[in-house]
Amino acid sequence: MASVKTWLMQIRAPFLLVTLISVLVGVSVAVYQSYHINALYLGLALVGALLSHIAVNVLNEYFDYKSGVDFKTIKTPFSGGSGVLPAGLLNPRNVYVVGIACIAGIIAIGGYFIYAQGPLIIPIGVVGILTVYFYTTYITKSPLICAIAPGLGFGPLMVMGTYFALTGTYSLAVGLASLVPGFLVSNLLLLNQFPDVEADASVSRRHYPITVGLEKSSLIYTAFVLAAYLALIISVEVDKLPDLALLGLVTLPLGLLVVMGVRKYHNQIERLIPVMARNVMLTLFFPMLMAIGIIVS
Numbered sequence: 001m002a003s004v005k006t007w008l009m010q011i012r013a014p015f016l017l018v019t020l021i022s023v024l025v026g027v028s029v030a031v032y033q034s035y036h037i038n039a040l041y042l043g044l045a046l047v048g049a050l051l052s053h054i055a056v057n058v059l060n061e062y063f064d065y066k067s068g069v070d071f072k073t074i075k076t077p078f079s080g081g082s083g084v085l086p087a088g089l090l091n092p093r094n095v096y097v098v099g100i101a102c103i104a105g106i107i108a109i110g111g112y113f114i115y116a117q118g119p120l121i122i123p124i125g126v127v128g129i130l131t132v133y134f135y136t137t138y139i140t141k142s143p144l145i146c147a148i149a150p151g152l153g154f155g156p157l158m159v160m161g162t163y164f165a166l167t168g169t170y171s172l173a174v175g176l177a178s179l180v181p182g183f184l185v186s187n188l189l190l191l192n193q194f195p196d197v198e199a200d201a202s203v204s205r206r207h208y209p210i211t212v213g214l215e216k217s218s219l220i221y222t223a224f225v226l227a228a229y230l231a232l233i234i235s236v237e238v239d240k241l242p243d244l245a246l247l248g249l250v251t252l253p254l255g256l257l258v259v260m261g262v263r264k265y266h267n268q269i270e271r272l273i274p275v276m277a278r279n280v281m282l283t284l285f286f287p288m289l290m291a292i293g294i295i296v297s
Contacts, residue, residue: 002090010084010095012057018188019053020046021287022154022181026162028291029174032242035167041116045165048109049158055102056132056153061085062096063136072199074269078276079192103129117168124161128153140200146207147220150189155182173240177294179231180248181287187224188283190217191262191276195269218266222259225282229255232290241290242297248290254282 023046030037064070065085073080084090110125131139131153139149159178164170193200193209201210209217232248235241261275
C-alpha cells in the first residue's frame with residue numbers, strides 16, 4: 001500500500017499553496033466590501049479549490065505517464081513531474097481514479113452552491129472542470145490557450161468562484177483583483193515549460209517555448225509580469241481596490257530580478273533553476289500581500 005508521503009508527492013502538495021493564495025484574494029475582496037463570511041461556505045470553497053488543483057496535478061501526471069513524456073523530461077524542483085509514476089510507486093489507474101474522484105467532489109460542491117447561492121456559478125464550474133480534465137491532452141496543443149489556461153483557472157475562475165460562493169454575486173473589483181494571480185500563474189507554468197521543450201515537442205505539444213522559442217517566450221513572460229503590476233495599479237486608480245492593495249508593489253524588486261534572470265538565462269537551464277525558485281516566490285507573495293492590504297483596509 002502506498003504511503004502518505006508518496007501520495008503527497010503525487011499530488012505535488014507544496015504547490016497547493018498557490019490555491020490558498022487565490023482563495024485568499026477572493027476572500028479579501030468580499031471582506032473589503034463588508035460581506036459576512038459564512039464559515040461553511042468558505043470551507044467548501046476552499047475544499048473545492050484544492051480538489052481542482054489536486055485533480056489537474058494528478059491527471060496531468062497520469063496523462064504524461066501514458067504519453068511517455070515523463071520518461072524524457074529534465075527533472076527540476078519545479079518542472080518535469082513528480083517522478084512517482086515512472087518510478088512505479090503508484091498504480092497509474094489509481095492515480096486516474098483519484099483525479100476523477102476529485103472532479104466528482106468539485107461537482108458535488110458546485111451543486112451545493114447552485115442551491116445555496118444560485119446558478120450563476122455554473123459557467124465557472126463548467127469551464128473549470130473542462131480545463132482541469134483536458135489541460136494535458138488538448139489545451140497543451142494550442143500555444144495561446146496553453147498560455148492563458150493556468151492563469152484563467154487560478155485567477156478569474158478560482159478567485160471569482162470563491163467570491164461568488166461567499167457573496168452570491170460578482171463584482172468588477174474581484175474581477176480586477178483576479179488578474180494578478182492570473183498573470184502570475186500563467187507565468188509560473190510558462191517558465192516551467194522552458195526545461196521541457198524537447199520532451200514536450202516529442203509528444204506533439206505546442207506551447208510557446210516550443211513554437212516561438214525560449215527568447216521570445218521570455219518576452220511573453222516579461223509582458224505578463226508587467227500586466228500583473230499594471231492590473232493592480234489600475235484597479236486602485238479606478239477606485240475598485242483600496243490603496244493598501246498596493247502593498248503588493250513591495251514585490252517589485254523581486255519581479256525585476258526574476259525578469260532579468262529569465263531574459264538572461266532563458267536558454268541555460270541550470271542557471272534558470274534559481275530564477276524559477278524566485279518566480280514561485282513572486283507568484284505567492286505578490287497576490288498574498290495585495291490580499292492582506294485589501295483585508296486590512
